[in-house]
Amino acid sequence: MRTIIIGYGMAGSRLAGELARRGHDVTVFGAEPHAAYNRILLSGLLAGTAAESTIMLPEPPDTVDIRLGVEVTSIDRAARTVNGVPYDALILATGAEPITPPIEGISGVPVFRTLDDCRRIVKDAEGVQSAVVVGGGLLGVEAARGLAERGLAVSIVHGAPHLMERQLDGPGGEVLAATLARLGITVHFGQTAARTPWGLLLSDGLAVPADLVVMACGVKPSTTLAKRAGLAVGRGVLVDDTLRTSDPAIFAIGDCAEHRGVTAGLLGPAWAQADVIAGLLSGLPASYQGSRPVTRLKAGQIDLAAMGVAEGDEVLTFTDPARGTYARIVIERDRLAGAILIGDNPSAGQVIQLYDRGAPVPSDRRSLLLGRASGAVTAESPVLMPDSAVVCRCNGVTKGEIVRCGARDVAGIAAATRATTGCGSCVDAVAGLARSVT
Ligand SMILES: Cc1cc2nc3c(=O)[nH]c(=O)nc-3n(C[C@H](O)[C@H](O)[C@H](O)COP(=O)(O)OP(=O)(O)OC[C@H]3O[C@@H](n4cnc5c(N)ncnc54)[C@H](O)[C@@H]3O)c2cc1C
The missing domain is CATH 3.30.390.30 (FAD/NAD-linked reductase, C-terminal dimerisation domain)
Known part of the structure; x- marks a missing residue:
């Protein structure tokens, strides 16, 4: 089967590898000029706690035809071709793009989404004293913490009544703001009116001086190509439980897809969907029933998890x-x-x-x-976990799979099961399990 994947990000690269290993003929078009990398770990790159070489994702087998730096602008659905390459199945894995609010003077300000964005922010942060991040959602808080770890005086300007309003309630937002304050990050609640040569002007007249301004105002699914191709689009590209779009030969996965009204915007669902497509295109009766994502903040000295x-x-x-x-x-x-x-x-x-x-x-x-509770099942006591407990949420790896994989250290377990290779927040639990079975 000839398969084309559009988008060489976290979902597209995972799927390319899975399909190639099952003998499919795969072509991938990726708009970014780099090999695929772990986007989640960009926060570590920004903070200076991770190096670029450590965030690259495993390369798929050589048989995959990867065309980097190529942004696909149209799909010929009648001829079933993309840029002249024929397909039997086409998968959209175009991800999400940053939302840029209409703020005077904001054009050209760096956003926080891609490796190139991150490189630019790190370069712009060299030799400056202060930064302001526009947006106090998950990415805004991670960006602020990262810049603070580089030694900058950092503030956040947030338009909603409290931080991370998609995940937290008011009291939770207050506790987070107080934690950030203890780490030297100031939070201003209010709308940004304009970017000025000295920082930001808020609509209530408050001046927030800063040498560097970074935008982290959320993302929206990348649907331009799907719309142009005449596919059904809501907030994301609409898909059914087999991840098919309104054209049965075209599928959508990851941040660009909308399944049962949900655009997840998280890695666990994106990789679960990639695995479903790999099964389906290999003749297995796979389907996607939704995920129960947990949002975790990966910023030094802040422990935060939100779900449901x-x-x-x-x-x-x-x-x-x-x-x-x-x-x-x-x-x-x-x-x-x-x-x-x-x-x-x-x-x-x-x-x-x-x-x-x-x-x-x-x-x-x-x-x-x-x-x-006695007998409580905790990540800190992996021995007490039932075998069915999911330890690595990004990859859906259970304790049973880790114990049975035969490896006895984190690197070996990662190679055998992929546990720890997503956001990395399960490393301690996996290390604990490794110790418990040796
Ligand atoms: C800094 C940061 C931290 C994050 N932290 C977490 C976290 O802790 N936990 C979590 O679960 N999720 C997190 N996320 C979200 C997670 O990264 C995404 O859910 C995941 O990357 C989705 O994978 P994807 O392949 O759908 O999209 P992406 O990884 O964005 O890949 C999409 C790719 O498609 C390419 N593309 C788009 N249009 C075209 C086109 N027309 N032609 C060719 N190529 C195209 C894009 O250039 C991009 O390379 C974070 C994201 C960021 C930016």
């Missing part, structure tokens, strides 16, 4: 502002339906596992906040 819904039958909260700790646990029909965990929450591992598995919560609810 904000309201339910029961809501448990714990706040310790002085220590930067906040927990909100939402329970629906005795199951964990959502959670926000900031700071030192000893139950974090247990909560994420319960959310993943949809298992009943303990009758002593205090253990969910304080981690005191």
